[in-house]
Every structure is written in structure tokens, then in C-alpha cells.
Amino acid sequence: MKLLVVEDDQTTREYIAKGFMEHGWTVDVADNGRDGLFLASGENYDVIVLDRMLPQMEGLKVLAALRAAENLTPVIILSALDGVDERIKGLKLGGDDYLCKPFSFGELLVRAEILTRRGHAKEAETCLIISDLEMDLLSRRVIKNQVEVDLQPREFQLLRFLLEHKDQVISRTMLFESVWDYHFDPGSNIIDVHVAKLRKKLDSAGGASLIQTVRGAGYVLRESA
Amino acid sequence: MCSVSRLNLLGRIKASSLLRYTLLHTAIVLVLCGSALWLVKDFSLGFYEKRQDQFVQEQLNSLSSLAKSSTEQEFRLAVEQLAEDNRQVLVVLKSSDGYLGNLNYLPETVPLSPSMGSFWILGDSVLEDGRFQRVRGSRINSRWGALVLAYNSSDFNLFVSRFTLALYAAMVLVLLVGLITGFLFSRKVLARLNTINQVTAQVGDGELAARVPVTQQGDEFDELAGHINHMLDQIEASVEAIASVTSSIAHDLRTPLSRLSIKLDGYLRKGSADAEDILGAQAELATILHTFNAMLELTKLEYGQGDLEFVQCDLSKITSEVIELAEPLAEVREQTLSLKVEQALVVQGNHQLLFRILFNLVENAIKYSPEGSEVKVIIDQSSVSVIDQGKGIPEAEQDKVFQRLYRLDQSRTTPGHGLGMSLVKVVADLHGAGVSFVRNRQTFTVKLTFH
Known part of the structure; x- marks a missing residue:
């Protein structure tokens, strides 16, 4: 599994990257929106964890650009902005999940795993x-x-x-x-x-x-x- | 002193656009008035002078042609005749035997025809008047001697100078009236502008309560004052809200924060912290964050930031979901929870928010109604009522429950962050709904009325 973390806060970025690597994921990181978009467009990731407030290019803009380029990689939006409308805004732009800061690593991992499973053809389990x-x-x-x-x-x-x-x-x-x-x-x-x-x-x-x-x-x- | 005040005035003129406009306007009126009067003068008086000149030239022309074809005797007769017929005309012929006509000398400075020139004569010698007279004429040198023909332009000149004087007087008057009215008007306007300026400067210095006085006139200045005052009201309300939110956040977060601090301090003194300790600290942090988020969200909702999606919401459907979610809570307290829909109620609203406030109301009812009691929700054509058998909210405190972090004394021991009712109020306001309380002997009702 390959993950891209786009997050400007170093502590959070390393916390996420380290956690996923411990669970056997390959992790790429970017500390600003433009680099994030560049990596996301060039590589094939299973999941992208995208912060909302990023330098150079805002998270939602990165997401919009990705979706405009028909890149359908699952995206989990990370945000310190809570509220009904914020969440809807993120999901409307093509986000697959929305997680508010602070979050526990376990929750992020589970959400990422759910998204990767969604991507694969699910056997019709009855x-x-x-x-x-x-x-x-x-x-x-x-x-x-x-x-x-x-x-x-x-x-x-x-x-x-x-x-x-x-x-x-x-x-x-x-x-x-x-x-x-x-x-x-x-x-x-x-x-x-x-x-x-x-x-x-x-x-x-x-x-x-x-x-x-x-x-x-x-x-x-x-x-x- | 004088120079200082002049400097002051200059400075004021430079600084005040109103004064500048007044001066500019006066100057323009002055120029227009002046040109109009000059034109009048030129057209009427200039025309008169030209006609007189023309008359003199015509007479001179006929005399000079007469001189060529007539004898000296005949010519002298014609000159005498001319002097007789026109009392206003001055004619003199210097013939071989002296001067003929109504002047006893030949003025030397008169230009030759067709040029015209003005000169002075002592009126006594010819005209009734003993004054020096200004005349205007021309000269020919005929076969029978030099001849000067002129007309008296004294009266005309007097008229012209009077006219010019009147013209200057009129212009001075225009200037004075323009300046005085302009100054008075601008002083009046400036006085009102200055009031507004002073108030805005006061506000700029942090005196947010200052307001611009509004007169009874209802003119543009009153309109401006009204707008400024409205703006200040809004700003003041927002600032107050921010201040109150900030202070209540500080107040309400201080308690759990210090509790957390005490806990951490304890671990430090103990020398180690086990998983249980860390979990405890984490739970404390979660509470703080929850309160913090709730307050932020309340403020956001209250001040209309963000765009909420409003759709058709079936309240009986939402309420049944609320009941389903809250059911186990009631079970724990051995209460019966029921929903009665007398009439379907569909409103334009935000599904998530309506669900939340209805859940808040039902949860409160369960929390504050005694064990084994009954909690009912009734929906009719315009309202949702949540009825419990608890003590309810004392009338004196019913307004206060909407304030942030307000908790009734009796509920201090029950868990909750004191923001639930504030949220109910804010969301109800967003939906144009009213919140009312009804207290009966046995029951307490919170009623959400949609209009």
C-alpha cells in the first residue's frame, strides 16, 4: 500500500508517516500544496491524506485540481475546521473522507484501510x-x-x-x-x-x-x- | 496676527475641498457674469460709436466731393449749413479769410479721414457748456482749406464710464454674495461633516459606543449618520459577542485545563504515568476540545459564516430517528419514550442541525426527568413539543438557559457542557423558529414553533 501525506505541520506529518510505515505502508510526504499536487499527479497512490490549510496551495484546491484531472485516488481530508458545512464542502469537491484534528492515528489508519478496500472489487459476501x-x-x-x-x-x-x-x-x-x-x-x-x-x-x-x-x-x- | 490668520485661512482653503469648491464656483460665476456684461457693452455701446463714426465719414466724403465741384462760396455755405443743422456736430473750416464753423481754431492733432481720433476742446467756445469736452472726429484737406468734422462724445463717454462702473460694481457684488453664501453654506456643511469626523475619530480611538447625532431633516447627512450608526451597532455587537465568547471560552476551559495540569503534575511527582493515567489525561483533553469546538461552531452559526444547505425536512422522520437514537438512554433510566405525530410537519431546514437540536432536547428531557417517568414528543402542524416530568426550568432562569455555558444550579452535577440550549436557540433562530417553555403541575414542555 502506498500513501501520500500532504501536511505542513512537521510533527503531524512525521506522526502519520511513521505510523503508516509501521503498518507496512510505503509513505511519501509533501509539506505544501504544490508539491503535494505534483506528487499526487505523478505517482500512483492508494490513499492521499490531505491537510486543508497548506502553504502555496490550499488543500481543497489541490483536491479540486486532482479531480479535474480525473485522478480518482481516494483522499482523506484532514482539517482543523469543524462544522457541518466545512465537511460538506470537502466531500462535495471529491474528498472521500473528512477527519477533524485532533485525531487518533488508529482512526486515520482504519479510515485509510476502508478506502483501499473500497477501491478493490469486493466479493459479494453474504x-x-x-x-x-x-x-x-x-x-x-x-x-x-x-x-x-x-x-x-x-x-x-x-x-x-x-x-x-x-x-x-x-x-x-x-x-x-x-x-x-x-x-x-x-x-x-x-x-x-x-x-x-x-x-x-x-x-x-x-x-x-x-x-x-x-x-x-x-x-x-x-x-x- | 494678521499673517497668521491669513496663513490659517489659506491652509483651511487648501485643506477643505468644500471651501475650494465654493471659491471655484464663485470664480466661474464671476467670469461668466463679466463676459456677459462685456459682451452687452461691446454690442450696444460699440455699435453706437460705430454709427457716429460712420455719420462723420459720410459727411466728410460728401463735403470733399462738394469741394471739388463747387465754388468756395458754395462750399462755405454748405459748411455753415451743416454747423447750423446739427448742434451736436462740430465743424471748422480753415479758409483763406479765417475760421468758419462753430470753432474758432483748427485742432492740430486730428487724424486725416478715414481715421478717427478723439481730442479735447474747451466747450465754452462752441457749445453751451463751459467745460472741456471730449470730441471725436476726422479731418480733410479740401481745395478750399482744411476741415475738421467731429461729434461730441462727452455724454457718450460719461455713459460708458458709468456703465463700466456699474459693471464693476455688479461683479464685486456677485463676488461678495458668492463668497458670503458659499462660506455660510460650507460652514454649515462643514459643521455637520466635522461632527461625523469627530465621532469616527472617537470610534477609531476605541470608543465604540460613540454615535453620530441624527437631526430631524432626514437629508443626506442624516442618511450617512444613520448608516454609520447602524454599522457601529453591528460592529459593537460583534465585538461584544467576541469578547463574551472569548471570556466564556477562557472561563470554561480554565477549569478542565487546570484539572489536566493538576493531573500531569501528580504524575510528575509520582515519577511515572501508567496507561490509565494517560487515558485519564486524554479524556480530559477530549472534553476541552469538545467544549471548544462546540463554542466555535455556535459562534459560526450565530454570525452566519459558512453556507448551510437548506432542504425540505420532514420533522416527524427526523424526530423518529432521534427517538431511536435516544431510546437506550431512556431504557437505562427506565423511562418510556414516545412519539405522537398529530400532523406531518415539513420545514425548510438543515437536516443535521435539526437532528442535533431535537436530540439535545430529548436527551435533556431524559436526563432531567426522574427515573421511571415518561418523556413524550408531540408533533402538530406547526410545532414540536418535548414533554418530560422533570422540575423544568424556573421561570426566572428561562431566558438565561440560552446563554452560553449557563447551567442551572440543579444540573451542575450532571454531565454536559452547558452549550446544548444555546445551540437549540441559535439553530431555531436560523430556521425562524421560536423556543418556548410551558410548565404544568406534572410536566415541563419545551416547544419549538415553526412559522
């Missing part, structure tokens, strides 16, 4: 399985420890998202964005309450508990070691 948990997407049935678990539609979506990203730490914001499709920080423990409810339903069927809380980061669905 059944998601981990350990003793099985989700049938066609009949919308969930079996845990050979017992059928009755889930509400939203709980089903929540579990499906966790299953599709098993072994990845998913932040609360990501869950809220992907499962509910709302883009704001709900501020309360509302996501925790929903996850707790889902976990309780699954656990009542018996077997090992699969949804684990990662403190300070979010949730992960994995087989306990």
Missing part, C-alpha cells in the same frame, strides 16, 4: 463470521453460540459495521457517522449505550464476549485471545 458469531446478510439473521439473536435494524447495522471491520479499532465518531450517518460529536455516552445494549444481547446467547472496549479509542470486534 455471510460474515467471526468465532461463534455468524451474520447472514440476506436473511438478516444473527446466530451467536448457535442461538438466534433478535436485533433491531440499527443494532444489526452496528454489528455489521463492526464485523466488516473486525480486528480494527473503530472510534465512536466513526460508528456514529457510518451507522447513523450523522456528522457531529454527540458529546454524551450515547454510542456507548447502544454498543452496551448490543453486547448484552449477544452475550446473553452465551459464548465469549466479542465486542471489546478499547479505552480512549473505541471498540473492536475480535476473538479474545
